[in-house]
Amino acid sequence: MARSGTIAAAGLSKAPSAPRVDWVDYAKGICIVMVVMMHSVLGVELAAGQTGFMHVAVAFAKPFRMPDFFLISGLFLSLVIDRDWRTYLDRKVVHFAYFYVVWVTIQFGFKAPAFAAETGWRAVGLLYLESFIEPFGTLWFIYLLPIFFVVTKLTRKVPPLAIWLVAAALETARITTGWTVIDEFCARFVYFYSGYLFAPYVFALSDRARTRPVLALAALATWGLVNAGLVAWGASEWMLVSLVLGFAGACAIITTGTLLARVQWLNFLRFCGEHSIVIYLAFFLPMAATRTLLLRTGVIADIGTVSLVVTIAGVLGALAMWQVALRLNARFLFERPDVFWIAPRKAGAMLQAGTLSSPGLTARPSIPEAAVIDR
Numbered sequence: 001m002a003r004s005g006t007i008a009a010a011g012l013s014k015a016p017s018a019p020r021v022d023w024v025d026y027a028k029g030i031c032i033v034m035v036v037m038m039h040s041v042l043g044v045e046l047a048a049g050q051t052g053f054m055h056v057a058v059a060f061a062k063p064f065r066m067p068d069f070f071l072i073s074g075l076f077l078s079l080v081i082d083r084d085w086r087t088y089l090d091r092k093v094v095h096f097a098y099f100y101v102v103w104v105t106i107q108f109g110f111k112a113p114a115f116a117a118e119t120g121w122r123a124v125g126l127l128y129l130e131s132f133i134e135p136f137g138t139l140w141f142i143y144l145l146p147i148f149f150v151v152t153k154l155t156r157k158v159p160p161l162a163i164w165l166v167a168a169a170l171e172t173a174r175i176t177t178g179w180t181v182i183d184e185f186c187a188r189f190v191y192f193y194s195g196y197l198f199a200p201y202v203f204a205l206s207d208r209a210r211t212r213p214v215l216a217l218a219a220l221a222t223w224g225l226v227n228a229g230l231v232a233w234g235a236s237e238w239m240l241v242s243l244v245l246g247f248a249g250a251c252a253i254i255t256t257g258t259l260l261a262r263v264q265w266l267n268f269l270r271f272c273g274e275h276s277i278v279i280y281l282a283f284f285l286p287m288a289a290t291r292t293l294l295l296r297t298g299v300i301a302d303i304g305t306v307s308l309v310v311t312i313a314g315v316l317g318a319l320a321m322w323q324v325a326l327r328l329n330a331r332f333l334f335e336r337p338d339v340f341w342i343a344p345r346k347a348g349a350m351l352q353a354g355t356l357s358s359p360g361l362t363a364r365p366s367i368p369e370a371a372v373i374d375r
Contacts, residue, residue, distance in 0.1 A: 022270060023206050024072060026257030029273030031069040033315060034061045036283045039138060040311040044291050044303060052304025054311070060228055063236045064249020066141075067191040071250045073145060074152070074195030075202060081153055090343035092149035096142045098336045103281045104128075104136045110285065111137075135180050138284050142277075144184055148192045160197050167193050171246075172239050191246060205251060209258040216255050223252045272315065278334055279318040286317020 038061070041054045080091065108128050115124045135143040155163055167190035175186040195202065209216040227245060230236045236245055257273075260266055272279060290313035294306045325333045338345060 022261035023210075023254065023257040024075070025270045025273030026260045026266075027068065027072055027253050027273065028276045029269035029271070030253055030257060031065065031072070032272055032276040032279050033269065033311075034065045035069070035141075036279065036287065036314040036318075037061070037307075037311045038065060039284070040287050040291070040314050041307040043287070044295070044307045044310055047291065047295055048303050048306070050303050052302060052307050054304045054307035059231050061249075063227060063231065063242060063245035064253065066188060067246035068250040068253045069141070070148075070188045070191040071195035071202075071247075074148070074192040074197075075199050077149070077152060077196040078199060081156065081196075085153075087343040088149075088153060090341060093146040094340065094342055095336060096146045098340050099277070099281060100139055100142050102333065104131050104139055107137050107139070107284060110288075138280075140180050140184060141280065144181065144188065145192075147181065147185065148189060151189070152193060152196060164190065164193060164197060168243060171243050174239065190243070191250065194247070202254060206254055206258045209255040210262050213259055213262060216259060220252055220255055223248055227252075272319075275319065275322065278322045279315055281334065282318035282321045283314040285321070287311075287314035290314070290317070 037054070038058050041052075041058045045051050045055060080088065083091075105128075108131065112124050112128075115127060119127075170186040171188075171190045173186065175183060177183055227236070227249060230241065230245065235241055260269065287310055291306075291310045294300055294309065300306050300309065322334055325331060
């Protein structure tokens with residue numbers, strides 16, 4: 001077992017499987033399941049006009065669900081940020097832009113008839129074009145990530161502490177313009193940048209949780225009580241409190257992922273983390289289909305149970321769609337074709353020798369060698 005944790009084989013690809021850091025995949029798995037759960041539960045409750053027991057879980061996860069996802073998204077950026085702009089844009093912008101275009105078109109195709117019935121097909125066409133300016137539906141995350149990557153590279157010469165303070169101030173300012181890109185950038189960039197800036201400390205936290213599991217469990221229990229209390233009290237979205245809870249929750253998910261990796265429990269979560277992009281892109285279809293079926297048939301009366309089933313269907317359905325796409329030679333749905341690469345295609349992720357330190361900081365722990373993965 002490496003100091004930063006065991007490494008697991010990555011998912012199916014044409015290239016050789018890349019070593020992965022196990023707790024990172026566990027953490028990503030927890031995050032993507034929480035994202036599917038949020039959309040499933042709120043969608044069911046909106047359609048049914050009532051809430052169920054799953055609403056409590058969604059409310060509990062709200063302070064940290066997206067902060068953790070963005071923090072982990074920035075975790076390995078230091079490894080690639082010095083690449084030439086062509087390669088960097090290919091990996092960090094074109095990659096996500098391709099999947100956004102493909103899947104916004106798919107989502108729009110399913111929803112267009114209903115839109116047309118209300119507003120007419122001309123308005124539908126304009127709405128489709130608007131989706132390239134205003135992120136559509138569930139896809140705002142992969143729309144925003146390339147912006148974060150570009151902004152971080154463009155500001156490399158700016159003192160990191162200054163950027164972090166500005167980002168924290170933007171989160172605290174509660175900026176609301178009605179445009180998703182601006183509002184979510186202001187609310188989330190501090191977490192992404194923190195993943196990039198403080199990556200060595202994140203890995204050090206994981207190391208401590210792995211070597212001191214009892215203390216880690218005690219810390220998790222304390223965090224859980226505090227987070228639940230603040231959510232119940234209505235204080236979780238207060239200025240500064242939300243920022244603290246975002247980081248505290250991210251640390252909790254990192255610790256949880258590390259402990260699960262340590263004992264190799266709930267490997268399905270790790271699998272979900274390895275294929276989080278697959279689930280994120282495709283879950284909307286099985287989720288919506290299952291929700292409609294259950295609510296119309298009334299086969300399950302309890303709204304909380306309906307929400308739970310819809311959540312499970314969203315996750316498993318997305319993975320099933322991925323497998324069907326592979327077997328039907330429709331890999332373009334989940335793999336970027338060669339024609340859409342603007343830089344030489346990478347042969348596969350590789351371990352990098354040595355250690356890494358975050359920019360602008362000194363005298364800190366570095367990312368362990370086993371954790372340094374080219375992503």
